[in-house]
Amino acid sequence: MNKDLGLFIKQLEEEKPRSVIRVKKVVKPEFEIPAILQEIEKRKANPVIIFEKVKNLNGGVSELPVMINLFGDRARLAMAMNVPVDKMSHEYVAKEKFPVKPVEIDKSKASVKEVILKGKEADLYDLPIVTHHEMDLGPYITAGFAWAKDPETGWINCAIIRMYVSGPQTLAVNFNANRHTNFIFQKYKKMEKPMPMVIVIGHHPAFYMGAQTKIHTDEMDIIGAIMDEPLEITPSETWGNEMMVPAQAELLIETEISTSEIAIEAPFGEYTGYYGGQRTNPIAEVKAITRKKDAVYLDIMPGHADHLLLDAPMIEANLYSKIKEAVLGTQNVHMPVSGTARLHAYVQIRKTNDGEPKAAIMAALSAEYRLKHVVIVDDDVDIFDDQEVLWAIATRSQWDKDLLVVPGVMGSRLDPSAEDVVTTKGGIDATKPSEKHSFAERIAIPKSVIENIDLKDYLESKDMESLKK
Ligand SMILES: Cc1cc2nc3c(=O)[nH]c(=O)nc-3n(C[C@H](O)[C@H](O)[C@H](O)COP(=O)(O)O)c2cc1C
Ligand SMILES: [Mn+2]
Structure with a gap:
């Protein structure tokens, strides 16, 4: 059965x-x-x-x-x-x-x-x-x-x-x-x-x-x-x-x-x-x-x-395959619940040139009619974490160069800021400039040290308990 x-x-x-x-x-x-x-x-x-x-x-x-x-x-x-x-x-x-x-x-x-x-x-x-x-x-x-x-x-x-x-x-x-x-x-x-x-x-x-x-x-x-x-x-x-x-x-x-x-x-x-x-x-x-x-x-x-998450993986799957057709280095797509899992998409790419993020934005916006804002990030950014994506926008985008705005596109009638089904869509390239340019190094603690840390060796069990969700 x-x-x-x-x-x-x-x-x-x-x-x-x-x-x-x-x-x-x-x-x-x-x-x-x-x-x-x-x-x-x-x-x-x-x-x-x-x-x-x-x-x-x-x-x-x-x-x-x-x-x-x-x-x-x-x-x-x-x-x-x-x-x-x-x-x-x-x-x-x-x-x-x-x-x-x-x-x-x-x-x-x-x-x-x-x-x-x-x-x-x-x-x-x-x-x-x-x-x-x-x-x-x-x-x-x-x-x-x-x-x-x-x-x-x-x-x-x-x-x-x-x-x-x-x-x-x-x-x-x-x-x-x-x-x-x-x-x-x-x-x-x-x-x-x-x-x-x-x-x-x-x-x-x-x-x-x-x-x-x-x-x-x-x-x-x-x-x-x-x-x-x-x-x-x-x-x-x-x-x-x-x-x-x-x-x-x-x-x-x-x-x-x-x-x-x-x-x-x-x-x-x-x-x-x-x-x-x-x-x-x-x-x-x-x-x-x-x-x-x-x-x-x-x-x-x-x-x-319950509602937002059910359709999210299928919209992500559709976007992933369509964006990958435009930008081969596309790694993953996430429709965050913070953006109703319909209106915002985070796209992680491994870019080979500085034109790819905007190509990815265009591919994404035309693949899903409800999608309104797209953020493109590098592959060191965790797209399942809103805070990481907002950090990338904060530190890796300059909106005079990195913002793409497309007015007058079909969108979701249910978005109260749209005029009936017509909306303004946009995307932000929040990737670092490509390898040719130097860019600030992201802070990190040595991996070898992190791998050897087991919190149980340092904390009392009541403190371990308090960390549990
Ligand atoms: C919980 C839930 C409720 C939905 N309600 C509606 C709805 O009332 N009307 C509608 O057109 N789409 C609704 N959708 C979206 C469609 O189910 C979804 O876009 C579906 O893939 C469309 O199928 P189609 O591509 O075969 O047309 C809803 C989705 C979910 C997850
Ligand atoms: Mn169908």
Whole structure:
């Protein structure tokens, strides 16, 4: 059987027992779950939290526990992919090059078919769907993929799209204009047919990472590549073999999106740390719900690490491969959480001439539409440490020569400083001048001395304890 969410949590509890917290008290999905997460985050901790007893939207206690903050830690994502944390983007690019085709399995072997609900029984209000921020329109599914099939290529596209629960069997779905989901939706619109869309909620985190690929292809093959095993798929309840679905997901909601009706959607607390404004969006109607008997309802906390970190390695992987095409000495890319993991990128290069940093800035800015500011540093600067990057800007840049400013470019509509989708982008070359010029030497303590220091030989054990995080 495919790796699934339960297997990952078991592995996590064995290897890092402190990174899973279970809450047994009955909690409300409206604000209470987000508030508890935020209080834990304030203490600089980032565990997965499982709420075992959560009210559903019908006022009863849901059969499904709620899991939040699965993605709130880069090390956890690296563990899911079985790769070193500072090499995630490299490994992601390498795995993407070898797509793995899915395998079809019988419904009897698909754990997501253990419970099948159709007609009025397929009720979203039976689920513990979370309301996150004060001004949000209401409960939102935030860890749900829009799983849709391109009617021309037959490819499956998969993207996390927020979905507002507007009734027991209706949702408003927010895919941006430049998303593959929208390209597919436009094709159905032309055919004047509703678009089948399966909402996939809860799977192994490697599934989540594979499904967030930026490559335009049959995404089932990339999910297989990132999971290191073929994705198991099985026929859907509503469309049979015409629409195959992931067999070992926690929960699937089979829907049809009307190509004629729209609904008001948002405000909604966004990745930027601000509310995104109200808009009109397509409506999905629930046809069936299938799930594991002991399914967990996965939620992602918008605007927090849980949300920001999930897409970061995939954006980094995309940037890494595109910047490397322009500048061969590109070493690594980091989308820091301090820049919402979307608007800022730190790029580490080993340059061979002084024109390469600006070439890297241009390649980066055109590869990812949300990216706004790029900082290019040398390979002695740790790009996973904001302070090191700011130090490089402080000591290695002269903005009359090192700043590149590009006004009037397409950016993120959600950035409140942009004018609709038009923004000003820029980059800073914070690298030292190339070898030809002399440059100040960075301070350092001899490596041979550092290597022989073991703090236990110098400190009392109570002082050693106080250094522990
Ligand atoms: C938690 C989370 C929520 C997201 N919500 C949305 C959304 O509501 N609308 C949207 O267009 N993209 C959203 N995204 C971004 C897309 O999922 C992401 O860009 C995806 O790779 C797009 O897939 P595509 O390249 O197949 O279009 C979200 C990403 C994450 C991680
Ligand atoms: Mn896609």
